[in-house]
Amino acid sequence: MRGAVRGTGFYGGGSARRRGVLAGIAVAGCGALLAGCSASGGAPPGAGGSPPGSPGSPGAASAAVSPGAEAPAPPAKGSVTVTGEMAKGLDSPWGVAVLPGGDLLVGSRDKGTISRVRADTGEVTRIGAVPGVAPGGEGGLLGLALSPHFASDRLVYAYFTTESDNRIARMRYDEQRPPGQQLGAPDTVLRGIPKGVLHNGGRIAFGPDGMLYAGTGETGNTALAQDRKSLGGKILRMTPDGKPVHGNPEPDSVVYSWGHRNVQGLAWDKDKRLWASEFGQHTWDELNLIEPGGNYGWPEVEGKGGKGGFRDPVAVWKTEEASPSGIAWAEGSVWMASLKGERLWRIPLKGAVPAAQPEAFLTGKYGRLRTVTALGGDRLLLVTSETDGRGSPEAGDDRILKLTVR
Helix, strand or coil: CHHHHHHCCCCCCCCCCCCCCCCCEEECCEECCCCCCCCCCCCCCCCCCCCCCCCCCCCHHHHHCCHHHCCCCCCCCCCEEEEEEEECCCCCEEEEEECCCCCEEEEECCCCEEEEECCCCCCEEEEEECCCCCCECCECEEEEEECCCHHHHCEEEEEEECCCCEEEEEEEECCCCCCCCCECCCEEEEEEECCCCCCCCCCEEECCCCCEEEECECCCCHHHHHCCCCCCCEEEEECCCCCCCCCCCCCCCCEEEECCCEEEEEEECCCCCEEEEECCCCCEEEEEEECCCCECCCCCCCCCCCCCCCCCCCEEEEHHHCCEEEEEEECCEEEEEECCCCCEEEEEEECCEECCCCEEECCCCCCCEEEEEEEECCEEEEEECCCCCCCCCCCCCCCEEEEEEC
């Protein structure tokens, strides 16, 4: 069965790749499968306790506007230009956080370390290791995020696998200390997220409301996705201290939505709607519009089931063409990195509906694609994932590519 194969390390093997010239290559897109979409992306963290797009939140009015009243849709056909490499020779990169000034923090899933990448030279310097990381299978050091108040508190948040669970911790980043010793002791924000060899989720991000969101997996135990008391197979929403927050479905729980198989992509659009990418099993991978209290169906439904009580995805793909991980929003579209699919998907949006069929870019050129990060305007960063044990690494892998998109 394909679901079992994907969980045991045989899916997403690297195909033979034709490396494109990195500078100034405009890549033509190809058509996709089924559509149904909306927007996504990265508004800067702000203040407030209500979830974006919910009644009383800053994005409520725009999120409720009918599709016909939305801003003009992006063009049906887009483009991607690879303008260069920001870094290469990375080991199992997964989480990325953009520092003030443009340098990056990049986590190594399998080594449990965080490195700083200089934006101007691409120089990679290890700043420290995260204590307690126990890599294995799809687990290890996963998502990274900066505190909304990073300029003053210097806190870096990390989602990682330990010997007993997945958890979120924060560490103070002190650039005045020697390289390799710049991370302070971890302060655990949330513990007890189920762990497994597979389906650990792992993406974290601060939303426009200043709250911390996390995508989790059901570890292959499908019942966890529908168990409201479990943190597995969920999207979680919490304060920066890891506490439940006003606007969650239950006031004493960090669970925000459920019925997920394995969420590895989170992003907000310009109207503060939350989008998430999700691994399917045998048939359909998904892009979902996330609403508080939504049940997204797994394991009862995979893809668009049309069943009462469950929310259907807004876009689906055959699993061999996607296996999605990170997502970002830019230029009116969601951009989705695909592992097994080895391509970058563009989903153009008109408000909360698809503006056109998704397009695929860079198919097979750089292997497995793990993380896509918006830099503002038409600029993205794209992280490859050939050294994660499931790819076919070549000289220079793994890389962070600089993209200009439309």
